[in-house]
Amino acid sequence: MNTKRIITLRLLQLILDLTNKATELEGVGIKLVITDELIERVAAVLFEINGIDPAATGPMYLTLADYCSGSIETHDFMSLMSGVAVSSG
Template sequence: MNINRSVTLSLLQLIRDLTNKATELEGVGIKLVATDEMIEKITATMFEINGVKPMSVGPLHLSLIDYISGDIEEHDFISLLFTAGAAVR
């Protein structure tokens, strides 16, 4: 497994964990802006590591939301991410 894929998988899991924790906290009336900011920074880092330009991430954000919600599998999101990164290289 290449290093980009390993790091991307770890970042995806971190995004999912943070999102789930934020949802759990919101369920008891706690909203942490810091959690949203961390998720945004981690997402931007993941896109940067994979060579995805900021202008081309629109559809990937939707796919990331689908991944977090469980609507698409990890390998499907990674495939979309790597394709988007390869297209801008």
């Protein structure tokens, strides 16, 4: 497995962990804006590492939300992200 893929998978796991923690905290009435900001920053790094223009990631953020909700699997997200990286470059 190449380094970029390993880092991408780790960042995806971090985004998922942050999303789950934010949801858990919101369940007890705590809303932390910093969690949303961290997710945004990690997502921006994730896209940058994969050569995706952050200004053109609207659909990718929707797909990222689907990934975090469990609607799509990791390999599906990785495939979609690769397609965006190829088409935008």
